[in-house]
Amino acid sequence: MQKKLLQVKNLQKYFFLGKNQALKAVDNVSFDVYQGETFGLVGESGCGKSTTGRTIIGLYGKTAGEVNFNGKDVHKLTEKEKFAFHRNMQMIFQDPYASLNPRSTVKEIISEPMEVHGIYKNSKERTERVYQLLVDVGLNREHANRYPHEFSGGQRQRIGIARALALDPDFIIADEPISALDVSVQAQVVNLMKRLQKEKGLTYLFIAHDLSMVKHISDRIGVMYLGKMMELTESKALYKKPLHPYTQALLSAIPIPDPDIEDKRERQIVQGEIPSPIYPPSGCVFRTRCPHAMEACSQSIPEWQEVEERHYVACHLYNEKIVGPDKVREMVASAHDGN
Numbered sequence: 001m002q003k004k005l006l007q008v009k010n011l012q013k014y015f016f017l018g019k020n021q022a023l024k025a026v027d028n029v030s031f032d033v034y035q036g037e038t039f040g041l042v043g044e045s046g047c048g049k050s051t052t053g054r055t056i057i058g059l060y061g062k063t064a065g066e067v068n069f070n071g072k073d074v075h076k077l078t079e080k081e082k083f084a085f086h087r088n089m090q091m092i093f094q095d096p097y098a099s100l101n102p103r104s105t106v107k108e109i110i111s112e113p114m115e116v117h118g119i120y121k122n123s124k125e126r127t128e129r130v131y132q133l134l135v136d137v138g139l140n141r142e143h144a145n146r147y148p149h150e151f152s153g154g155q156r157q158r159i160g161i162a163r164a165l166a167l168d169p170d171f172i173i174a175d176e177p178i179s180a181l182d183v184s185v186q187a188q189v190v191n192l193m194k195r196l197q198k199e200k201g202l203t204y205l206f207i208a209h210d211l212s213m214v215k216h217i218s219d220r221i222g223v224m225y226l227g228k229m230m231e232l233t234e235s236k237a238l239y240k241k242p243l244h245p246y247t248q249a250l251l252s253a254i255p256i257p258d259p260d261i262e263d264k265r266e267r268q269i270v271q272g273e274i275p276s277p278i279y280p281p282s283g284c285v286f287r288t289r290c291p292h293a294m295e296a297c298s299q300s301i302p303e304w305q306e307v308e309e310r311h312y313v314a315c316h317l318y319n320e321k322i323v324g325p326d327k328v329r330e331m332v333a334s335a336h337d338g339n
């Protein structure tokens, strides 16, 4: 049995805007991440996936719930424990240019976390480590004395990855690490992350809005919508048999590179705009855009249920008490390849 490295339990992150107004960016989200796996967290922009990542690493305080890393609640760590935690959990950001100090050389950028954490006190050793990290991420030692503006977007993201690896962490939160890159470069960065994971035994939380690329790196995937988790299962199962209407629509929006299949395909388009997280719809938050919405959907929040083995979904269509066991069986059987 794989070890649970990260446990997120009923996590809430609200941003309070006034006395009676709260933006519910993350609302009762729970999932585990096992050692050595990649957990993909996906959803449209504004669904709360990046806020979830930032609350996990402690950039934001939580409103309620728990984040346990290696068995310890990360929001209750002492200053000394926080120092060790930040060595073990690192983050890669979406915009590689904005996250690198333009006035520092690549060597200074990558060696900074080592200096802060007092690793390799000897500067020669630190420099050797920088050179090794540059090679690990597909750059070379000659790049060490250059500045971020001298690199392409893909190379800058490689520098961001090298910096995240500087402290030899166990866990990396990659917050949309490829969204700012060209498609061809996206594949290179994903392949690099996969190789590094194998070589260094890393565990990833990979946050993205593009389901097509997440498929290639994730072992399991959680789908978020308006601050809530809608569906969670193994990557293959999610693409083969998406159960939640929102996941079905997201997958159906991915183009298939075969014109014959693409022409015959029936698309499920999500209508309308994502509602405001300050005034989320009652009951199921997806009901204002869901083609299957029924009366119960506005009256109660769907339960988080394991509908098939290791396949969880929050939708009344799979609740036997609401639609009956025959309908649930029919829904599960009719769910088909969304891609």
Ligand code: SF4
Binding pocket: 244, 245, 246, 284, 285, 286, 287, 288, 290, 291, 292, 293, 294, 297, 302, 314, 315, 316, 317
């Ligand atoms: Fe659609 Fe209702 Fe399921 Fe929500 S609970 S996804 S509105 S069918």
